[in-house]
Amino acid sequence: MQRSLTDAAVGRAVRIVSADVDPxxxxxxxxxxxxxxxxxxxxxxxxxxxxxxxxxxSGGEFAVGREIAxxxxxxxxxxxx
Amino acid sequence: MSAPSCHADPPGVAPRAxxxxxxxxxxxxxxxxxxxxRLTGGDARVGNYPGITVDVLEASVELPSGxxxxxxxxxxxxSIEATxxxxxxxxxxxxxxxxxxxxxxxxxxxxxxxxxTRLALGLRLTRELARAxxxxxxxxxxxxxxxxxxxxxxxxxxxxxxxVPVVLLSARSRGARPKLLAAADDxxxxxxxxxxxxxxxxxxxxxxxxxxxAASPSAARRRTxxxxxxxxxxxxxFGPIAFVSLMALLFAAxxxxxxxxxxxxxxxxLHTRAWLSDVLGSGAVASFVADGVLxxxxxxxxxxxxxxxLTVALELLDPSGYLARGAFLVDRLLRVLGLSGRSFxxxxxxxxxxxxxxxxxxxxxxxxxxxxxxxxxPLTACAARLPTYALVLAAFFSETSAFFRAAIFVGLYFAGIxxxxxxxxxxxxxxxxxxxxxxxxxxxxxxxxQASVVLRKxxxxxxxxxxxxxxxxxxxxxxxxVLLSVQMPGAAKAGExxxxxxxxxxxxxxxxxxxxxxxxxxxxxxxxLIGSFGAREVMVATLGVVHGIEGAEDDMTPLADKLRxxxxxxxTPVYGARTGLALLAFFVIACQCxxxxxxxxxxTSSWRWPAVVLGYTYAVGYAAAVAVYQVSGxxxx
Numbered sequence: 163m164q165r166s167l168t169d170a171a172v173g174r175a176v177r178i179v180s181a182d183v184d185p186x187x188x189x190x191x192x193x194x195x196x197x198x199x200x201x202x203x204x205x206x207x208x209x210x211x212x213x214x215x216x217x218x219x220s221g222g223e224f225a226v227g228r229e230i231a232x233x234x235x236x237x238x239x240x241x242x243x
Numbered sequence: 244m245s246a247p248s249c250h251a252d253p254p255g256v257a258p259r260a261x262x263x264x265x266x267x268x269x270x271x272x273x274x275x276x277x278x279x280x281r282l283t284g285g286d287a288r289v290g291n292y293p294g295i296t297v298d299v300l301e302a303s304v305e306l307p308s309g310x311x312x313x314x315x316x317x318x319x320x321x322s323i324e325a326t327x328x329x330x331x332x333x334x335x336x337x338x339x340x341x342x343x344x345x346x347x348x349x350x351x352x353x354x355x356x357x358x359x360t361r362l363a364l365g366l367r368l369t370r371e372l373a374r375a376x377x378x379x380x381x382x383x384x385x386x387x388x389x390x391x392x393x394x395x396x397x398x399x400x401x402x403x404x405x406x407v408p409v410v411l412l413s414a415r416s417r418g419a420r421p422k423l424l425a426a427a428d429d430x431x432x433x434x435x436x437x438x439x440x441x442x443x444x445x446x447x448x449x450x451x452x453x454x455x456x457a458a459s460p461s462a463a464r465r466r467t468x469x470x471x472x473x474x475x476x477x478x479x480x481f482g483p484i485a486f487v488s489l490m491a492l493l494f495a496a497x498x499x500x501x502x503x504x505x506x507x508x509x510x511x512x513l514h515t516r517a518w519l520s521d522v523l524g525s526g527a528v529a530s531f532v533a534d535g536v537l538x539x540x541x542x543x544x545x546x547x548x549x550x551x552x553l554t555v556a557l558e559l560l561d562p563s564g565y566l567a568r569g570a571f572l573v574d575r576l577l578r579v580l581g582l583s584g585r586s587f588x589x590x591x592x593x594x595x596x597x598x599x600x601x602x603x604x605x606x607x608x609x610x611x612x613x614x615x616x617x618x619x620x621p622l623t624a625c626a627a628r629l630p631t632y633a634l635v636l637a638a639f640f641s642e643t644s645a646f647f648r649a650a651i652f653v654g655l656y657f658a659g660i661x662x663x664x665x666x667x668x669x670x671x672x673x674x675x676x677x678x679x680x681x682x683x684x685x686x687x688x689x690x691x692x693q694a695s696v697v698l699r700k701x702x703x704x705x706x707x708x709x710x711x712x713x714x715x716x717x718x719x720x721x722x723x724x725v726l727l728s729v730q731m732p733g734a735a736k737a738g739e740x741x742x743x744x745x746x747x748x749x750x751x752x753x754x755x756x757x758x759x760x761x762x763x764x765x766x767x768x769x770x771x772l773i774g775s776f777g778a779r780e781v782m783v784a785t786l787g788v789v790h791g792i793e794g795a796e797d798d799m800t801p802l803a804d805k806l807r808x809x810x811x812x813x814x815t816p817v818y819g820a821r822t823g824l825a826l827l828a829f830f831v832i833a834c835q836c837x838x839x840x841x842x843x844x845x846x847t848s849s850w851r852w853p854a855v856v857l858g859y860t861y862a863v864g865y866a867a868a869v870a871v872y873q874v875s876g877x878x879x880x
Binding site for chain 2: 196215223
């Protein structure tokens, strides 16, 4: 099932399917480490609708703002964590 | 930072001519600063590149072959290909690299610094550098952490896959310097540099070259250190409490440590002034040196302890990884202002002093957000405002109850916060409008900051402040002395003693009086405002001089009495609570602080933004003063 990263449950691995952003922003996200196909786990979210704390398959950890997280399409990851 | 625009060319950068260049490139938090410190022994000058607001530190080193090379520490970057806006650190780094390979430029090597514990992330940038066909060398840092976590890296396999030399090192070890310099030297002397390969998958390659050693219990614990600390420090209730407490502690340190040190420095300046007047006598030259130049130098010195404490705090918080956590915790709050969590620390520091806070905005990666933060910082209720508020309250409200004065005091604090909120809201829709970087903030692993790096940064901040901001302060202070002390030709009648009324500032004060009368300011207050243009706290001393009372800054009572008793020819009082309120409204908003102006000039590398700050804060300050004076009149004050 496809949905945005903001809907991903804490602790469940998902995979980024696409990013609904400008090509410039997409390539920047790609460089940072949030690219298509990357495995992501939401570790926690900050209070009052603050950013999400995520860990990527490449070993990076990021605070991702909700605005951008809502534009990242994800699907459940079949692999076991 | 010049005008934010998505279409402007990146600022011009030019590496130094002559010696070969070793450019250190890497993601933020890759360990680049520590490595630079190890390579150069802390020696650093800020490269002078026109239009560059991000410091490119440089130092000259001797290579094993005996030749000298310039090591340049570029700002941390994620990508040299993707530049969302042209003023990000990424764009600056790319422009620097472009200039390195301009025809006729000396040989160079790009050393990409990669955190060995997050290899896959670093290799994404490697791929871009390889695609750019740059002569590359990979320096994998945190060898010690990697070993403690029970991992090993096959640098040979990595080197074969990417086609560039790879060194694994720890910036904390002395051996890192000769190891890296030898590799860079070899690379510089290669006649034909074979192109690096960009055809690898970073994550797969990182997995392939990393081997897990037998996991000891201590290695297992070390691997989950960041996770375990985050579970506590980012806990929904405890996390924010811990963060706010730490910030309160930092604040207390500024006031408890910086204040006594500042007063000692103040006393030194006072003695020097006394000594100078003994040597130079009491003429105009002595007054210029003592009250103009030395007073300015005193202001510079008074700022030093705060600058050092706040810089050291920033340098401890950022590399430790905790600053990113704090930003995560308070991001939602800052969204209200159109800013992000990264701006929190600078804004908080602004409540102590805007000057170091403006430097601290360097932690904000988004150029537009950074500019907004810089532009609203002069509105925060800094420590220098508090004595000024207290003095204005004593002078104009001495007959009101203590409770009333306390209420005004608290109100002034919130007025500052409210003003910065409104200014930020307006700026984000006008001057700093436009797309910024999305909030994706790397949360680095927790690391113990290196004392030598922290000390070096503290020392550099102090030196930079003295050089860039200090000179402006001394110049403005000297100019103000001229305005207040030199007589306007023809202003004094024959046989009249020279006085502040006939000085240049006095004449200006009289001529702008019609303009300031709607705010309840007469010419004496105008002169006070001219005198305190450089520093708010000078207001009372200047008013004292205008009213012929010496030492008003030490004992307010005679001046307060004089102001209260001043009557117009028709017997009505010249000043009242209305004037006091209007004056406070003006002080909340107007940027009466040349140090702030100089700091903005330094951080934005242009006079445009300091001019914007002066323009908008004076216009709004004046409007607020008029509004307060007129409205309070309607209420019969």
